Amino acid sequence: MYTTFIADDELIIRQGLRCILDWEELGFQIIGEAANGADALDFIIKNNPDLVLLDIRMPQILGTEIVRRAKEQGFTGKFIILSGFTDFEYTQAAIHYGVDYYLTKPIDEDALLETVKNIALQLDTSKHQQEIFLEYKRKAHDMILHDILIGQDIPTAPDDFDYYPKADCYQVIIYEKYSHNAERITYRFSDLLMVTNEDNNSYEAITIDGNEVLLLKGTFILQKFQDFLERYEREQKPQTNSPLDSLFITYGRTVTSPKDIHTSYEEALRLLQRRFFCEHKQHTIGYKQLPQLESRKPFEINQDVLQNYCKQLIGYIQAAKRNQVAETLHDLENNLYNSAEDIQEIKLFLTDLYLTIKEKLSHLYHNADIPFPGNGDIIAFVGSRYYLYEIILYFTEQFELIMRAIGNPSSDSVMDDIIHYIEHNYMDNIKLENIAPLFGYNSSYLGKIFNKKVGEGFNVFIDKVRINHSKDLLINTELKVYEIAEKVGYRNVDYFHTKFKKYVKESPAEFRKKNK
Incomplete structure (x- = not known):
């Protein structure tokens, strides 16, 4: 009208x-x-x-x-x-x-x-001509933005046509919705950052190869994104049906030149392809978590490696050494994280590993009633998993069933095995719900018996282990406090300060000064 x-x-x-x-x-x-x-x-x-x-x-x-x-x-x-x-x-x-x-x-x-x-x-x-013009302008803008992100050479523009985005800093985010009801999700990512985007001043949005890509522009929006990441870190476990529960977000480094935007994009894209290695309930991953494959020899998966892991795991299963089984799987998980192989190759390797273990144990214990799943079920399960931790957890549960079936439950030493595992892996993101399946327990039940046998709660015990190791680092190294916090398993240095003062009754700096 x-x-x-x-x-x-x-x-x-x-x-x-x-x-x-x-x-x-x-x-x-x-x-x-x-x-x-x-x-x-x-x-x-x-x-x-x-x-x-x-x-x-x-x-x-x-x-x-x-x-x-x-x-x-x-x-x-x-x-x-x-x-x-x-x-x-x-x-x-x-x-x-x-x-x-x-x-x-x-x-x-x-x-x-x-x-x-x-x-x-x-x-x-x-009006029709204006709509056509705006559509052509949008398409031209998207094509230029696409070339900037992928690092395509952009010719020098005339003075009256500057197509580079203008800001003092830039950062690329890639996000995808992976909820089972993703088509019903109506919120926008800008809603989570609590910003408006008048005339694309805060960010540019584009779809590349099916991925939703955002180019953040300027200090204000980058700070908003950092605030968002800190909120997520504090929540750790987003509530079901919340936006965070249905988003997976990767982000590259901050750059100051438009010509370096493609570096941030390439890092975010590599991280998206590495979603397979994320932890349970992890919804964000940044450029600092990219393995430095260029500075070290990448882990290679081959028949020799497969046979070596097969031999180790079979030996620990036969001896009912749950802590060694858990540590071997943890070592395998870390090595695969630093592998240059694509995800499909890693899944094939893990499938072969389990089938080889199954074949050898079936031969060794042909009279035992071991509840092995069928080969087709194993192949289907490993092939359909989105995350490596799901496959490792599946292996752990299966190996526990095998140990019980061949008659070596070793239940009396399980608590010692758990404590041994904590002592060697305290620097990782250890949680009761992650540890319980490794040793064949329900997390709620394990929490109760842990408290009863050890005399204190699971989380308290881990905190004390971490604090004890941090005290040693404070006295015997020149590491900064935030570096020590990271080394003993605390992602947030303020949280580390709080825990340290709770158990030691003084700050890390005071402790170091007094005991150095």
Whole structure:
């Protein structure tokens, strides 16, 4: 619906113009009227109507002057000048200022109708051309942004066409929705960052190879993203049906030059491809977590490696050495993280590993009733997993069933095995729900028996182990406090300070000063 404004000093003329045509049927809505030139000019500038019916002899400011001033201030709407037979000189001036339509009073209904129809057609054509232009502009913008992200060489632009995004810093984010009900998710990522994106000033959004990519632009939006990451770290486990529960986000480093944007994008893309290695309930992963494969020899998976792990695991299973089984699987998990192989190759390796162990144990204990799953089930399970930790957990559960089936449950030493495991892996993200399946227990039940046998809660015990190791590092190394916090398993240095003061009754700095 186009907008119309009527300006005439005679009320009866204004009323007649309202009623002479069915404006809505013609696609117009009358949004105002004025009885003098000053009010008319003010309304036109403020409301920018598509069509103005303007009396050429307006009080205060003449109609020709209204046309001139309005066009000087950028008004692009259409004018129909209403004039008397003696106003030809004024009409010539209006034509000089670009007015194409004028009608003499009294207004002829048919002439007005034909004029309005012609203007509607022009407005339709102009609107369609503008839409086409904006679409081409958007496509050109997306193509340029695509080339900037992937590192394609961009030719030098003319002075009047600078297509590089302007900001003091940049960062690339890739996110995907992986909820089972992803199509029902209506929120936008900007909602999570709590920002608006007027004229793409905060970020640019584009889809590349099916991935949703955001280019953050400027200190403000980058800080908002850091705030978002810190909120997530504090929550650790997003509630079901919350936005975080259905998003996986990767991000590259911050860069200061548009020509380095592709570096941040490539890091985010590599991380997206490494989602397989994320921990349980992990929804974000950043460039610092990329393995430095260039600075070390990547782990290779081959038959020799497979046979070595097979031999170790079978030996520990036969001896019911649960802690060694757990540590061997943990070592395998770390090595695979530093492998240059693609995910499908890693899954095939793990499938072969389990099938080889199954075959050898079936031969060694052919009289035992070992509850091995079928080969097809094993292949299907490993092939369908999104995460490595799911496969490692599956192996752990299966190996526990095997140990019980061949008659070596060794239940009396399980608590010692758990404590041994904690002592050797305290620097990792150890949680009761992750440890329990490794030793064949329900997490709730393990928590109870741990408290009973050890005399303190699982989390308290881990904290004390970590604090004891941190005390040793404070005394015997020159590491900074935040570095020690990371080495003993605390991601947040403030949280480490809180725990240290709780158990040692003084800050890490005070302890170091007193005992150095």
